[in-house]
Amino acid sequence: MTPEGIWLLFIFAFGACVGSFLNVVIYRLPREKSLISPPSSCPQCGRHIAFYDNIPLLSWLLLRGRCRHCSARISGRYFVIELITALLFGGLYVAYFIYSIRLLGIEGNSPLQLFLSGGWIVFIAHVFLLSGLLAASAIDLELWVIPISICWVMTAVGVIASGTSGYIIGAEIVRGNRLFPMASAPVGILAAGGLLGLIVSVILLAIGWIKRSYDWQEDPDPEANAESMYNPQEERLDCNHRIESLKEIVFLAPIFLGGLTGWILYQSVTPVRENWINFSQIPLVSGLLGSFWGYFVGCGVVWMTRIFGTLAFGKEAMGLGDVHLMGAAGAVLGPFVVVLAFFVAPFYGLIWAGFQMLSRKTRQIPYGPFLSMGILTVMILHDRLWVYFSSLYIK
Numbered sequence: 001m002t003p004e005g006i007w008l009l010f011i012f013a014f015g016a017c018v019g020s021f022l023n024v025v026i027y028r029l030p031r032e033k034s035l036i037s038p039p040s041s042c043p044q045c046g047r048h049i050a051f052y053d054n055i056p057l058l059s060w061l062l063l064r065g066r067c068r069h070c071s072a073r074i075s076g077r078y079f080v081i082e083l084i085t086a087l088l089f090g091g092l093y094v095a096y097f098i099y100s101i102r103l104l105g106i107e108g109n110s111p112l113q114l115f116l117s118g119g120w121i122v123f124i125a126h127v128f129l130l131s132g133l134l135a136a137s138a139i140d141l142e143l144w145v146i147p148i149s150i151c152w153v154m155t156a157v158g159v160i161a162s163g164t165s166g167y168i169i170g171a172e173i174v175r176g177n178r179l180f181p182m183a184s185a186p187v188g189i190l191a192a193g194g195l196l197g198l199i200v201s202v203i204l205l206a207i208g209w210i211k212r213s214y215d216w217q218e219d220p221d222p223e224a225n226a227e228s229m230y231n232p233q234e235e236r237l238d239c240n241h242r243i244e245s246l247k248e249i250v251f252l253a254p255i256f257l258g259g260l261t262g263w264i265l266y267q268s269v270t271p272v273r274e275n276w277i278n279f280s281q282i283p284l285v286s287g288l289l290g291s292f293w294g295y296f297v298g299c300g301v302v303w304m305t306r307i308f309g310t311l312a313f314g315k316e317a318m319g320l321g322d323v324h325l326m327g328a329a330g331a332v333l334g335p336f337v338v339v340l341a342f343f344v345a346p347f348y349g350l351i352w353a354g355f356q357m358l359s360r361k362t363r364q365i366p367y368g369p370f371l372s373m374g375i376l377t378v379m380i381l382h383d384r385l386w387v388y389f390s391s392l393y394i395k
Helices: 003-031 058-062 077-098 111-143 148-177 185-207 241-268 270-280 283-313 320-333 335-359 368-380 382-391
Strands: none
Touching: 003 077, 003 111, 003 148, 058 077, 077 111, 111 148, 111 320, 111 368, 148 283, 148 320, 185 241, 185 270, 185 283, 241 270, 241 283, 270 283, 283 320, 283 335, 320 335, 320 368, 335 368, 335 382, 368 382
16 A cells, blocks of 8 residues: 555544444533543443444444443444544545645645645644534534534634734735635735724623523533434513523624724824734734634624524524534634525525435434535635635626
């Protein structure tokens, strides 16, 4: 086997190992259990699972999906998640470094050289995002909730990768090939103002000057099934959803005002504009602000839909988990991807609806998986979509 083949096999195997950890996250995180201890054990007999029975993909097949000690059935979800993660890791490497579906602009005579010459930071950030989307979607499918902690971790990865990529790959390469979001001076001041506004909103929320929406809702029973957790607000018949939406508008107001103030200062005060241009285009600053701007756009496109939908129909439209999910994707991939993914996601919903019509089975599922599929699609086809939409404005 060639070195390239060995490396691809390693990527696939590493993805399967990550998938094994994602299974732990999917089961334990929403149930508020530690991700570290105790060690994996059979839920039926309680016996710890030995290392040789915990090898990703292989152990489930060799044990035929049953516990070695009590023969209790082990859910096929464990194998499926490990396989999907391995395929995502291997497929993304093939797409980016072998077939160059996503042009990286990095010099190298082989896929492995491209990877080692800086492509690794793009790969790690993107597979990290895909892993988070997979875990969040699996939890959403089972429990109708997206743990915000998963979104925060993905957002942090995006911010760190965007801030450092200019020094690892080169700022011009990152900006020219849109590998990570890097803000121009005008966009950067919008992001900086919005970030200050977000800090103000969080402080006002913490001290009680503004109220959290749907604060009366109790945390859902982590052991409940998906159907019983659907629309938990229906249990509170006296809830005025429009008033709850107004609370969210109040929370968002300082963010909007912060961005608007920054934009006005940039446009009207010459010294501010000149100094900001020099400061904001430092690769670290440009990357950080670009990631925050992607986060704001990703959150904003879903949050505005949630607010307008709730005000229009008097029922909670979409979930805050979806808001943070798209924000995390924006922090890693930038505003172009999340805006387009938001409009691609409904097509996956239509496919699911068509499948249900053909199978004559009806099961409502949350929107998080559709958003994740939209993000994956636009992320892979990014260059082709960018060229297509750019051509619409260039005559």
